[in-house]
Amino acid sequence: MAKTMTAPNEPGTGMQQWKEQPARLMAFLRETRSEMRKVWWPGWPEVQSTTIVVLITVFLFAAFFWVVDSVFGNLIERLLHALSGH
Numbered sequence: 001m002a003k004t005m006t007a008p009n010e011p012g013t014g015m016q017q018w019k020e021q022p023a024r025l026m027a028f029l030r031e032t033r034s035e036m037r038k039v040w041w042p043g044w045p046e047v048q049s050t051t052i053v054v055l056i057t058v059f060l061f062a063a064f065f066w067v068v069d070s071v072f073g074n075l076i077e078r079l080l081h082a083l084s085g086h
Helices: 014-037 044-084
Strands: none
Touching: none
């Protein structure tokens, strides 16, 4: 006696998949709502302090890269000027 085997994850017909979409959407929304309840949101004082840290860091890096760029720019300019013989 031969048994027929079907694939367990065999996709259904197009119409069947279309009919399942509202249920899948509702399940997705329920799971999303459940996960969003687990999210911890920072308070205003923490947002302020981290924003200040980020701004200070950005300005420090900008100053650092400006200095490095100026130094290397001057060195390359002097090197090219010396090599050109002028």
